[in-house]
Amino acid sequence: MVTDFLTKTLGLSRDVADALLVFVAVNILLCFVAVSAIFFIWLERKVAGRIQDRLGPTRVGGKFGWLQTIADGIKLLVKEDLIPGEADQMLFRLGPYIAFCGSFLAFIALPFADGWVAKPLSIGVFFMLAVMSTEVFGIILAGYGSGSKWALFGGMREAAQMVSYEVPMALCVIVPVIVAGSMDLNFIAKQQDWFWKWYLFHDPFTFCAFWTYFTCATAQCKRAPFDLAEAESELVAGFHTEYSGLRWSFFFMAEYAAMFAVSGIAVNLFLGGWNIGFLPNSVQVQLGIFANLLGVAIFILKAWGLVFVMMWVRWTLPRLRIDQVMMTCLKYLLPIGCALLLGVAVWQAFVPVLAVQIVGYLLCGVFVGGLGWVVFTLFAASTKLPGPGVPNLWTPSGSAKQDLAQT
Amino acid sequence: MDAVGLTPFLLLGALLFVCGTLCMATKRNAIGILMGVELVLNGATVNFVAFAYFNPVFEIEGQIFALFVIVLAAAEAAVALAIVLNFYNNHSTVDVDTAEELKG
Amino acid sequence: MDFLYPILFWLLAALIGVSAVAMVVTQNIVRAATWLLFTLAGVAGIFFLLSADFVGATQLLVYVGGTLVLVVFGVMLTAQGPFINLKIAAGEWAIAAVVGIGFFSLLAFTLINAKFDFPVPEQSQVATTAPLAAGAADGDPLIGDKGTGHRSLAASVVLGEALLGFEKTAPEAAVTGPRDVMAVPAPLPGMPPPSSRQARLVPVLKRQKMAYLLPFEIVSVHLLVVLIGAAYLARSKRRRGGA
Numbered sequence: 001m002v003t004d005f006l007t008k009t010l011g012l013s014r015d016v017a018d019a020l021l022v023f024v025a026v027n028i029l030l031c032f033v034a035v036s037a038i039f040f041i042w043l044e045r046k047v048a049g050r051i052q053d054r055l056g057p058t059r060v061g062g063k064f065g066w067l068q069t070i071a072d073g074i075k076l077l078v079k080e081d082l083i084p085g086e087a088d089q090m091l092f093r094l095g096p097y098i099a100f101c102g103s104f105l106a107f108i109a110l111p112f113a114d115g116w117v118a119k120p121l122s123i124g125v126f127f128m129l130a131v132m133s134t135e136v137f138g139i140i141l142a143g144y145g146s147g148s149k150w151a152l153f154g155g156m157r158e159a160a161q162m163v164s165y166e167v168p169m170a171l172c173v174i175v176p177v178i179v180a181g182s183m184d185l186n187f188i189a190k191q192q193d194w195f196w197k198w199y200l201f202h203d204p205f206t207f208c209a210f211w212t213y214f215t216c217a218t219a220q221c222k223r224a225p226f227d228l229a230e231a232e233s234e235l236v237a238g239f240h241t242e243y244s245g246l247r248w249s250f251f252f253m254a255e256y257a258a259m260f261a262v263s264g265i266a267v268n269l270f271l272g273g274w275n276i277g278f279l280p281n282s283v284q285v286q287l288g289i290f291a292n293l294l295g296v297a298i299f300i301l302k303a304w305g306l307v308f309v310m311m312w313v314r315w316t317l318p319r320l321r322i323d324q325v326m327m328t329c330l331k332y333l334l335p336i337g338c339a340l341l342l343g344v345a346v347w348q349a350f351v352p353v354l355a356v357q358i359v360g361y362l363l364c365g366v367f368v369g370g371l372g373w374v375v376f377t378l379f380a381a382s383t384k385l386p387g388p389g390v391p392n393l394w395t396p397s398g399s400a401k402q403d404l405a406q407t
Numbered sequence: 408m409d410a411v412g413l414t415p416f417l418l419l420g421a422l423l424f425v426c427g428t429l430c431m432a433t434k435r436n437a438i439g440i441l442m443g444v445e446l447v448l449n450g451a452t453v454n455f456v457a458f459a460y461f462n463p464v465f466e467i468e469g470q471i472f473a474l475f476v477i478v479l480a481a482a483e484a485a486v487a488l489a490i491v492l493n494f495y496n497n498h499s500t501v502d503v504d505t506a507e508e509l510k511g
Numbered sequence: 512m513d514f515l516y517p518i519l520f521w522l523l524a525a526l527i528g529v530s531a532v533a534m535v536v537t538q539n540i541v542r543a544a545t546w547l548l549f550t551l552a553g554v555a556g557i558f559f560l561l562s563a564d565f566v567g568a569t570q571l572l573v574y575v576g577g578t579l580v581l582v583v584f585g586v587m588l589t590a591q592g593p594f595i596n597l598k599i600a601a602g603e604w605a606i607a608a609v610v611g612i613g614f615f616s617l618l619a620f621t622l623i624n625a626k627f628d629f630p631v632p633e634q635s636q637v638a639t640t641a642p643l644a645a646g647a648a649d650g651d652p653l654i655g656d657k658g659t660g661h662r663s664l665a666a667s668v669v670l671g672e673a674l675l676g677f678e679k680t681a682p683e684a685a686v687t688g689p690r691d692v693m694a695v696p697a698p699l700p701g702m703p704p705p706s707s708r709q710a711r712l713v714p715v716l717k718r719q720k721m722a723y724l725l726p727f728e729i730v731s732v733h734l735l736v737v738l739i740g741a742a743y744l745a746r747s748k749r750r751r752g753g754a
Contacts (some may be wrong), residue, residue, distance in 0.1 A: 088541070091541065399517030399610060418618075422531060422620060425614050432607060433599055433607045445578065460561045461629070471670065475730060486740060492588060
């Protein structure tokens, strides 16, 4: 549609129109990643604050600290560009850019709505995983090039962790690919137009694959509880110890971009992509561009929701040691991934179609029912105030009057 | 890609091959030699894929061979690194100029 | 976008050339690894240009994300001190340069003067007359260049077909089937229609090409052997003596 506009109205040749479209698409993606990063930094600080029973940023830009990230950005921009004397000059400068390129290139194959993808690739999800695996080298260069032993240790541990967790992640990604029959993310998400068709509920193996994939993705993005390599108490700051100012912020943009990319993959593979859940494809085709715009909004909301879950997990769970991290990957997640792969292959090949559909509806019902029950009990519990006689830390006997009377 | 033709791709493969061979010949670090081997294999792979594209009789065989080359190169790199690590454990250096005695 | 391909090719070729030569010239081993990274990434770009998407992605995943990281780990584990370089004598550099230029000239001369007479394939093997899949726009990147006879080699389905040895397939456009297949001859009249969930690739003709499934399995076993062997070879032992 846009191509027609460019060729017929503006009179450009077909080739130039295609090239211009690609250029515009990449620019839109870059702006989206930057805006997402701004939002995520603010969100991270608010979530961290709330989980730790405090408020988070409240001063810059109104009551909720909307402009805190802008203030952070200005501070980082005007910081002195320090390069340690012992650093390898070329490699130190190169590290952040390689890390960011590795994370950002994955967005080329990520569809935000039906057909709205920068470059439709028939190997979409494989390409995304392959490109995100080049981020490791940026970390290695940063760790080595800093010329400090904390950075080197952190960088090497980080690289080992990222490379190890790619394997169960790829295995879990293959599970819905087997169900769909294609690696094209656009195609896979298009299959999931009704809520009960979401691959999360398709069979027990894809259900488990989602949680396993999410764990591996959290480890791949070096987020807690797998963030030993950046832990302040253990390694000062890991591979980005010697980085300050804008170079450091490149690493963080790379991290948030990778978080959004893996969440986007999870949403497209398991959670229905851009589909709300009650708009079938036939209706979407009739609604035309409005369905696409709605799809973009839904997709972004779902992916942001998954990123929020990653942040929630970060500020809730304690950190794992590096040997625990590697053990989790090699002894638990990798066998689980292999078992899931075998299971879904057997399921697709041998189980009759009727059983598959029944199990799909059952799983959907059970999951939604379980979720509803959890929400209900949370609400029901919150309306009950602790009555008299319930002991707590502040009033050991359960009643303030009684305690005061005793003293 | 028809505008470029087949020969520039083959020249690229040849350049990678020659650079890999030079790397293997001039580096003293054993791992540098291993990196030269990787370059040589990449040159060969570029050749395979270029022929897969330009020769209409080949449909996809060149790409399949390229896949096998990549996988086997990774396997060979692993074994070569294990050997280098073993050498380092025995001699405390990776300088191949010191590996001039055959010991039983 | 046809005018972009030569530009992209020459850009990538320049990147690869500069990186490969820099890798030979540099003395620092970690910088050599970095130049190797750029070379491998450039070669992956060349693969994407040649419609070999799967091979390009495999190159990035296996070579850059696997082999190169392994090499750098090896460098770190065998380091003898910060930024120690093993230097080459100047005379050796001169000999290397002469040999390199001579070798490359020989290869280039041979390649430029070689005449590649590609046999014209039979009509059944070329997809020029295949009807485009329903709904595909003209110039859909998944279908391939129109009229040049190049199948869309990018489709991973084509690789799967080749691995299994099927030459002609008759997929049905089921909603769960892959949509990026071409060269669609009609199924023979006696064949049952493929069910929507069973194998969507119904072989129409007998297998005529060698299937690559056996080499694939052999390579898998080979990788297992290498995994065990390398882990055993590189196990930590007590260091005996040292210079």
